[in-house]
Amino acid sequence: xxNVYPGGISCIVSKGDWLFKLGVGAAYDRVGTRDSIMIRxxxxxxxxxxxxxxxxxxxxxxxxxGEPDSTHHSxxxxxxxxxxxxxxxxxxxxxxxxxxxxxxxxxxxxIISIVREGCVPAVKVQQIFxxxxxxxx
Numbered sequence: 001x002x003n004v005y006p007g008g009i010s011c012i013v014s015k016g017d018w019l020f021k022l023g024v025g026a027a028y029d030r031v032g033t034r035d036s037i038m039i040r041x042x043x044x045x046x047x048x049x050x051x052x053x054x055x056x057x058x059x060x061x062x063x064x065x066g067e068p069d070s071t072h073h074s075x076x077x078x079x080x081x082x083x084x085x086x087x088x089x090x091x092x093x094x095x096x097x098x099x100x101x102x103x104x105x106x107x108x109x110x111i112i113s114i115v116r117e118g119c120v121p122a123v124k125v126q127q128i129f130x131x132x133x134x135x136x137x
Contacts (some may be wrong), residue, residue: 001039001041002066003128003132004120004125004128005041005097006041006043006044006048007040007041007042007043007044007120008042008043008097008099008100008118008119008120009027009040009099009100009101009102009120010039010040010099010100010101011038011039011040011102011124012036012037012038012101012102012103012104012105012115013036013037013039013104013105014032014035014036014105015028015033015034015035015036015037015040016033019031019037021075022055022056023055023056024058027058030058031058036043036105038101040099044090045090046088046090047088050088057070062075062076062080063075063076063079064079064080067079068095069097069098069118070097071096071097071098073087073089076106097118097119098116098118098119098120099116099119099120100114100116100117100118100119100121100122100125101114101115101116101118102115102125103115110133112125112126114126
């Protein structure tokens, strides 16, 4: 993660007690799935500043389940404006494609898989992983 964040990669990792150190508390059972959580550190100045002030944010995707990804604040407002109180916006994003989702649940076995190819090409993710894996041998 240190090699890809901040940026357009979301990593699915195992849940564990480490989440309590981040302040998840009673929300532990409400974030992610029973066994995993997806982590993203966006390359977005305002969001990073907000997280510096608040700590990690447990949030859902900015689109209704099953619908196409929201890649612009106007899409979020159009789809979810009636359900949310606001949208954090600092101008147009340079990411017009959703994040690349990488399943890291078997990373200790030397295995990752691409769940969704997004703004970071799958081949680049695999190259980063292979380079790091080779330095650990």
